[in-house]
Every structure is written in structure tokens, then in C-alpha cells.
Amino acid sequence: MTESSKHVTHWIGGKPWDGTAERQGDIYDPATGQVTGHVDFASPAEVDAAVDAARTAFQSWKNVSLSKRAAILFKFRELVHSHVADLAALITAEHGKVASDAAGEVARGLEVVEFACGIPHLLKGGFSENVSTGVDSYSIRQPLGVVAGITPFNFPAMVPMWMFPIAIACGNTFVLKPSEKDPSASLLIAQLWAEAGLPEGVFNVLQGDKVAVDGLLHHPDVAAVSFVGSTPIARYVYEQGTQAGKRVQALGGAKNHMVVLPDADLDLAADAAVSAGFGSAGERCMAISALVAVEPVGDELIEKIKTRIAKLRVGPGTDERAEMGPLVTGAHRDKVASYLDSGVREGATLAVDGRAHPIIGGESAGFWLGPSVLDHVAPGNSAYDDEIFGPVLSVARTDSYEEAVEMVNNSQYGNGTAVFTNDGGAARRFVNEIQVGMVGVNVPIPVPMAFYSFGGWKNSLFGDTHVHGTEGVHFYTRGKVVTSRWLDPSHGGVNLGFPTNA
Numbered sequence: 001m002t003e004s005s006k007h008v009t010h011w012i013g014g015k016p017w018d019g020t021a022e023r024q025g026d027i028y029d030p031a032t033g034q035v036t037g038h039v040d041f042a043s044p045a046e047v048d049a050a051v052d053a054a055r056t057a058f059q060s061w062k063n064v065s066l067s068k069r070a071a072i073l074f075k076f077r078e079l080v081h082s083h084v085a086d087l088a089a090l091i092t093a094e095h096g097k098v099a100s101d102a103a104g105e106v107a108r109g110l111e112v113v114e115f116a117c118g119i120p121h122l123l124k125g126g127f128s129e130n131v132s133t134g135v136d137s138y139s140i141r142q143p144l145g146v147v148a149g150i151t152p153f154n155f156p157a158m159v160p161m162w163m164f165p166i167a168i169a170c171g172n173t174f175v176l177k178p179s180e181k182d183p184s185a186s187l188l189i190a191q192l193w194a195e196a197g198l199p200e201g202v203f204n205v206l207q208g209d210k211v212a213v214d215g216l217l218h219h220p221d222v223a224a225v226s227f228v229g230s231t232p233i234a235r236y237v238y239e240q241g242t243q244a245g246k247r248v249q250a251l252g253g254a255k256n257h258m259v260v261l262p263d264a265d266l267d268l269a270a271d272a273a274v275s276a277g278f279g280s281a282g283e284r285c286m287a288i289s290a291l292v293a294v295e296p297v298g299d300e301l302i303e304k305i306k307t308r309i310a311k312l313r314v315g316p317g318t319d320e321r322a323e324m325g326p327l328v329t330g331a332h333r334d335k336v337a338s339y340l341d342s343g344v345r346e347g348a349t350l351a352v353d354g355r356a357h358p359i360i361g362g363e364s365a366g367f368w369l370g371p372s373v374l375d376h377v378a379p380g381n382s383a384y385d386d387e388i389f390g391p392v393l394s395v396a397r398t399d400s401y402e403e404a405v406e407m408v409n410n411s412q413y414g415n416g417t418a419v420f421t422n423d424g425g426a427a428r429r430f431v432n433e434i435q436v437g438m439v440g441v442n443v444p445i446p447v448p449m450a451f452y453s454f455g456g457w458k459n460s461l462f463g464d465t466h467v468h469g470t471e472g473v474h475f476y477t478r479g480k481v482v483t484s485r486w487l488d489p490s491h492g493g494v495n496l497g498f499p500t501n502a
Contacts, residue, residue, distance in 0.1 A: 005037065006027065006036055006037025006038070006184070007037060007038055007039075007040075008027065008037060008038070008039040008040070008183045008184050008187060008207060009021070009039070009040040009187075009207060010040060010042060010046055010050065010204075010205055010206055010207050011186070011187055011190040011203075011204055011205040012046070012049050012050045012053050012204050012205075012206075013049075013053035013057075013200050013201045013204070014053075014194060014199075014200025014201060015194075015200075016187070017040070017046065017049075019046070021040035021041060021042075021043075022041075022043055023040075023041040023043075024038045024039060024040055024041060025038065025039050025041055025180045025209070026038060027039055027094055027181075027182075027183070027184075028094070028181075028329065028367075029093060029094070029096075029366075030094075030095065030096030030325065030326040030327060030328055030329070030366060030367045031096055031315075031316035031317060031318070031325065031326050031362055031363065031366045031367075032316075032363045032365060032366050033330060033363065033365035033366050033367060034365070036093065036094075039180055039183045039207050040207050040208070041180065041207060041208040041209055041211065041212070042177075042206045042207060042208035042211060042212040042215070043211060044211065044215050046206060046208075046212075047206060047211075047212055047215030047216060047219065048215075048219070050175050050204040050205075050206050051146055051175060051216070051219050051221050051222060052221075053200070053201035053204055054146040054173035054174065054175050054201055054202070054204055054221075055145070055146050055173070055221045056201055057173045057199055057200065057201030057202045058143075058145055058146060058172065058173045058202075060199065061168075061171060061172075061173055061199060061202050062142075062143050062171040062172075064171070064199075066119055066120040066123060067120060069119055069168070069169055069171070070117055070118075070119055070120055070169070072196050072197050072198055073113060073116055073117045073119070073165065073168075073169055073196075074117050075195075075196040075197060076113065076165075076192060076193055076196035076198070077110060077113045077114060077117060079192040079195055079196055080106065080109075080110055080113065080189070080192055081110065083188065083192060084103055084106045084107070085103070086188060087102070087106050087157050087185055087188055087189075088102035088103040088105075088106060089102075090156075090182075090184040090185045090188060091105065091106075091156055091157060091182065091185055092317035092318060092325070093184070093317075093318075094156070094181065094182035094183070094184060094185075095153060095154070095156060095181070095182045095283075095317075095325075095328055096281070096316075096317055096325040096326040096327065096328060096367070097280045097281065097283075097317055097325050098317045098319075098322050098323060098324065098325050099317055099318065099320070101279065101280050101317075101325075102157075102317065105155055105157055105158040106157050106158065108158050108447070109155075109157050109158040109159075109160075109161030109162070110161070111449060111450040112161050112162055112165050112166065112450040112468045112472075113161060113165045114450065115165075115166070115450035115451050115468065115469070116165035116166045116168075116169040117169075119166075119169035119170065122169075122470070122473050123140075123141055123170065123473070123477070125138055125139040125140045125141065126138060126139045127139075131483070132499070134485055134486070134487070134488070135483060135484065135485045136483075136484050136485075137481060137482065137483045137484070138481070138482050138484070139479060139480070139481050139482075140479070140480050140482065141170075141473070141474075141477035141478065141479055141480070142171070142477060142478060142480055143170050143171030143172040143476065143477055144172055144223040144224050144247065144476060144477065144478060145172060145173070145221070145223040146172070146173050146174075146175065146221050146222050146223055147167050147172045147173070147174055147175075147222070147223055147224040147225070147226070147476060148174070148175045148176075148177065148216040148222050148224070148225045148226070149163040149164060149167075149174065149175070149176050149177070149225075149226045149227075150177045150213055150216065150225065150226070150227045150228075150229070150237065151163070151176065151177070151178050151179065151227075151228055151229075152179055152228050152229045152285075153179035153181040153182050153283075153328050154280065154283040154284060154285070154328070154389075155284075156178055156179060156182045156183070156185040156186065157185045157189065159228050160176055160178060160186065160189065161189075162226075162228075162454065162467045162468050162472075163176075163226045163467065163468075163472075164176060164203060166468060166472040166473055166476055167226075167476045168198070168202060168203065170473060170476045170477050171477075172223075172224075172476055173201060173202045173203070173204075174202065174203050174204065175204045175205075175206055175216060175222070176203070176204070176205045176206070177205075177206045177207075177208065177212050177213060177216060178205065178207070180207060180208060180209055181328055181329065182328070183207050186205045186207075187205060189205075190203060190204075190205050213237070214240070217237065217240045217241050217244060217246070218240070218244050220244075222246060223246060223247065224246055224247040224248065224249075224475065224476065225237060225241045225246055225247075225248050225249075225250075226248075226249050226250075226467065226475070227248070227249070227250040227251065228250075228251045228285070228467075229250075229251075229252070229253075230252060230253050230387070231252035231253040231387070231412075231413075231459050231460070232252075233252075234250035234251060234252030234253070234461075234462050235250070235252065235459075235462055237250045237462075238250040238462035238463060239462075247463075247475065248462070248463050249455075249461075249462075249463040249465045249466070249467060249475055250461070250462040250463055251285070251415075251454075251455060251456070251460065251461055251462075251467065252413075252456075252459055252460050252461065252462065253285065253387040253389075253413060253415075253459070253460065254285045254286065254287075254289075254387060254413045254415030254416060254456065254460050255289055255290055255384075255385075255386075255387055255411050255412075255413045255415075256286060256287060256288050256289055256290065256413075256415055256416040256417055256418075257288075257290045257291070257292050257407070257408045257411070257417050257418075258272065258273060258276065258288040258290070258291050258292065258417070258418045258419075258420065258444055259292045259294065259401075259404045259405075259408065259417070259418070259419045259420070259430070260291065260292065260293050260294060260297060260301060260419075260420045260421075261294050261401060261404075261419065261420065261421040261423065261426060262294055262295070262296065262297050263421055263422050263423055263426075264297070264420040264421050264422060265420070265422065266297060266300055266301055266304055267304065268420065268442065269301060269304075269420040270301060270304035270305050270307075270308055271308065272288070272418070272420065272442075272443075272444035273288060273291050273301075273305055273393060273444070274305060274308045274309060274312070274371070275444065276288035276418075276444035276445050277289065277291075277371070277391070277393040278309075278312065278324055278371040278391045278393070279324070280324075280325075281324055281325055281326065281327050281369075281390060281391050282336075282388070282389065282390045282391040282392065283327065283328060283389055283390065284445075285415060285460075286415065286416045286438075286445045286446075286447055287389075287445070288393070288418065288444050288445070289387070289388060289392065289393065289394060290377075290384060290393075290394050290395075290396060291393060291394070291395045291396070292395075292396050292397075292398055292404045292407055292408070293395060293396070293397050293398070294398050294399070294400065294401060294403075294404050295397055295398065295399050298375075298395070298397045301395075302351055302373070302375055302395060305352075305373060305393070306351065306352055306373070309352055309357075309370075309371045309373070312324060312357075312370075312371055313360055314357055314358070314359050314360065314362075314368065314370050314371075315359055315360035315361050315362050316361055316362050316366070319360060319361045319362075321360055321361075322360060322361075324370075324371065324391065326362070326366045326367040326368050326369075327367045327368075327369055327390055327391075328367065329367060330367050332367070332389075332390070333367040333368065333369050333390075335390075336369055336388055336389065336390030336391070336392060337354075337355060337369050337390075339374075339382065339383045339386070339388050339390075339392055340353065340354070340355070340372055340374070340392065342382050342383065343374045343377060343381055343382070343383035343392075343394070344374075346380070346381040346382060346383070347376070347377075347378065347381055348374040348375060348376055348377045348378075348381055348383060348394070349374070349375045349376050350372075350373075350374060350375075351373040351374065351375040351395070352371065352372050352373040353372060354369050354370030354371050354372035354391055354392070355369065355370065355372075356370070357369075357370020357371065358370075369390060369391060370391065371391045371393070372391060372392045372393070373392075373393045373394075373395060374392065374393070374394045374395065375395045376395070376396075376397060377394040377395060377396050378396060379396075379407065379410065381394075384396065387413070401426065401430075405430065405433055405434060408434055408435075408436065409433075409434065409435045411458075412458060412459045413456065413458060413459055413460045414435055414436045414437055414456045414457030414458035414459070414460050414461075415436065415437060415438065415456035415457075415460035415461075416436065416437070416438040416439075416440070416445065416446055416447075416456065417434055417436040417438075417439055417440070417446075418439070418440035418441070418442075418443060418444045418445075418446060419431075419434075419439075419440070419441055419442075420442055421441075421442070427441045427442075435457060435458070436456065436457060437455050437456035437457045437460065437461065437466070438454070438455075438456065448469070450468050450469065451469055451470075452468075452469045453466035453467060453468055453469035453470065453471035453472060454466055454467050454468055454469070455467060455471075
């Protein structure tokens with residue numbers, strides 16, 4: 001098979017779908033702008049087939065022992081570990097991120113797989129003996145049934161791995177709807193699950209667009225939906241799913257601020273701003289897209305950032321020299337680049353124009369935009385207010401710590417934030433006062449480890465449960481309390497009175 005003839009389809013009931021799709025989408029290589037293959041789009045019939053396969057598999061999977069589930073997870077972990085390079089290559093080919101970034105994404109996803117391997121411990125309940133005379137009570141958590149994950153283009157391996165390892169470990173069956181922009185990683189993951197010994201139908205993949213999403217949101221046999229994407233779609237998924245009686249966790253967009261206080265190490269802060277602002281071409285929900293410089297450090301910090309940007313090598317993800325790749329599509333590149341002009345029209349200064357950044361070894365038809373910086377950006381400027389989701393860093397200036405905190409807290413988003421300072425008291429105060437779900441202190445991207453939970457506040461999360469960690473276990477299970485009496489021969493007959501603890 002040549003690269004140009006690549007065909008990506010669904011994975012239903014333990015094998016690739018063998019039907020003929022009514023609709024397909026193009027798959028691009030963002031570094032060249034060329035179509036490299038096609039992906040089938042699910043119709044309602046394929047949605048039904050995938051959910052039916054998962055529903056059938058749930059009847060037996062829910063009764064598989066915890067130790068057996070853990071053994072399959074351990075095997076899956078080893079297989080993913082041995083195929084990191086293969087997964088990374090698929091991500092680079094379809095998303096565009098550089099190879100080290102793609103491999104790092106898989107490694108972070110593996111942390112959740114490793115966390116889920118501890119499911120025998122994670123599903124421990126509680127037991128109270130003799131709560132009333134001869135009566136014991138205990139709590140257990142049981143799986144929901146068929147659960148679905150709808151995931152974005154920017155992390156085609158990691159974000160699905162935030163969801164399905166825990167869902168499957170808890171005894172659920174899973175239907176994944178990945179982004180149609182970079183669908184191939186999902187199929188390799190499905191193949192690795194099969195090789196690990198996961199029974200047919202426990203893990204399924206539906207490729208497609210809104211038809212597949214709506215099919216899952218309204219399917220009566222889907223008990224819960226996890227989503228990561230933009231805020232408007234997260235709100236839609238939450239509203240549609242909950243109206244259909246489903247449990248929903250929908251993670252939306254972000255405008256992550258990095259506050260730099262006057263006492264901060266400015267070299268450390270500049271390094272952090274560049275890596276957190278332009279890694280993965282800024283296409284990360286935890287990217288730093290707004291830097292708040294508390295004066296008088298703004299000018300010096302901007303100069304340090306400019307020096308570092310000038311040395312950044314932008315090029316194809318397959319080029320070992322490249323540190324930043326292209327954007328995912330031409331339309332997205334054009335939208336991101338438009339903020340450089342609108343930002344200036346609305347009062348900002350263009351400190352670094354990424355459109356002029358040199359591209360190493362890249363074809364001009366690729367979806368390129370170099371790292372860019374808008375300075376003197378303020379609330380009300382669309383470059384500050386909007387989630388740009390690209391390599392554009394907006395720099396705001398404030399005269400005080402209090403003004404910086406107010407700026408962050410007034411944002412509609414509350415996903416991630418960071419403060420850079422050498423003052424422990426200031427950092428502690430920031431952590432207490434900031435209205436954001438994930439906070440970094442001298443750490444620009446405070447993504448928690450798998451045994452904590454990931455999620456924001458305000459318009460960055462719809463629902464009340466974050467992903468992975470113990471909150472993930474609770475999302476994919478429901479509690480049951482059992483009150484038990486085993487009568488001895490001297491129980492003394494029937495008592496019709498109200499039960500009390502005599």
C-alpha cells in the first residue's frame with residue numbers, strides 16, 4: 001500500500017470494519033499540504049454496530065476478575081511501550097508535531113495505563129461490621145456499561161488514553177470517536193488491545209464527524225460520554241448528553257495565563273514561555289497563550305523571549321533538526337495567523353511575526369506558521385479573549401500582583417495557569433486566590449500525573465468530574481451500598497416495627 005492510498009476505517013467487534021462507507025474525509029500531511037489517505041465516516045448504522053458490539057461484550061467483561069483485567073492492562077502497557085515509535089510516526093504524519101513531542105504524548109498516555117493497572121486496589125470498597133445488631137454494611141463500585149470517548153486532533157493518543165484504560169479496567173466497554181484529522185493512531189491502539197487479549201467488542205473505534213458524535217450522544221445504550229475539545233462543542237456535548245440521561249464530562253477550551261512577578265528568574269521564565277507557548281505549535285489545551293508581566297520586567301522578558309524564538313527551528317516533524325512542526329490544517333493555520341493582524345488592529349504591538357520565520361526542509365505548501373508574539377495585549381482584544389490554539393503568545397502588562405490575579409480570574413476559562421516567582425509567600429497566596437483548576441508554581445504546564453485528576457474550572461469544564469486519577473475511577477463506576485444480615489438460629493421471629501439500633 002502506498003502512502004497516498006492509506007485507508008483508515010472503524011474497529012468494531014474486535015476487527016476492522018469491512019463495509020463500504022457512504023462518506024469519507026481526506027487525511028493530510030501538514031508538512032506538505034498533500035492528501036495522504038482517506039478515512040471512512042460512520043453513518044448511524046455503524047454507530048449502532050459499534051455500540052451493539054460493546055453492549056454484548058459488557059455482559060461478560062463486567063464479570064471478568066480484577067486480576068485478569070489487570071493482567072490484560074499490563075500486557076497492553078508493554079505492547080504500547082514497544083510501539084511508541086510506531087504510534088509517534090503516525091501522529092507526526094497526520095498531526096505534524098515533531099517526533100519527540102509525539103513520543104512524549106504517548107509516554108504521558110502510558111502513565112494512565114499504568115495507573116489503571118492498579119485497578120484491584122482502586123476499586124476497594126468499605127466495610128463496617130455490626131452497624132446494627134447482627135447487621136453489616138459495605139460499599140462497592142460497579143461499572144456503568146457502554147461508555148464513549150470523543151477526542152480532539154491535538155493529542156490523538158494521549159487524550160484517548162486519559163479515558164479508555166480506566167473505563168475498561170473498571171469493567172465498562174468503550175467506543176472511541178477520535179478526530180477525523182489524525183485517525184490512524186486509534187487503529188493501532190485497537191490492534192494492540194486485541195494482541196493483549198482484550199475480548200472482542202470491549203474496545204471499539206468509530207471514525208467520523210458530527211454524525212458519529214450525535215449518534216453516540218443520543219444512543220440509548222451509551223451510559224456515559226467523555227469529551228475533550230473546544231468550549232462551544234464541550235457545551236453542546238454536555239447539554240445533549242445530559243438531556244439524553246447520560247453521565248457526561250466535557251473538557252472545553254482554555255486561555256492559560258503565566259504570571260511573571262518582578263522577582264522571578266527571567267531566564268527561567270523566558271525558557272518556560274517559549275516551550276509552553278510554542279511546543280506542539282501551540283495546539284495544546286494547556287499551552288501558555290497569555291503571559292502577564294508584572295512591571296517593570298515586561299521589556300526585559302520580551303527581549304529574552306525574542307532571542308530564544310530566533311533560534312527555534314521550525315520544520316517537518318520527520319526532520320530531526322525541527323523543534324516545532326506545522327499546524328494541523330490549512331484552514332486552522334489561516335485562522336491562527338489572522339489574529340496577528342486583528343490583534344494589531346485592536347491595539348497590540350506585533351513583537352514577533354511568525355509568518356516571516358524560516359522553515360527548514362519544509363515544502364511551501366505545508367501549513368506553516370512560526371512562533372509569534374503580540375505585546376501590550378489587553379482584555380477586549382480578540383487575541384487575548386479567544387482561544388487561538390496556535391503558536392501566538394499574547395503578552396499583557398500589569399502594574400501589580402493584584403491586577404494580574406484579577407486579569408486571570410476575570411477570564412471565562414479556568415483550565416491551567418502558572419506563576420513565576422522566587423517568593424514562596426507570593427506563590428502560596430497565588431495558589432489560594434487563583435480561580436483555575438490546575439496551577440503551576442515555576443512550572444509552565446501543570447498537567448498532573450495520572451494518579452491525580454486533570455480538569456479545569458468555569459468554561460473549561462462542563463460536568464463536575466475531572467479525567468483520570470480517582471475522579472476518573474468514580475466517573476466510570478457507580479456506588480452501591482449493601483446492608484446484610486445473616487440470622488443465627490436464635491433470632492426470635494418477625495418484628496414489623498420501624499428498624500432502629502436497639
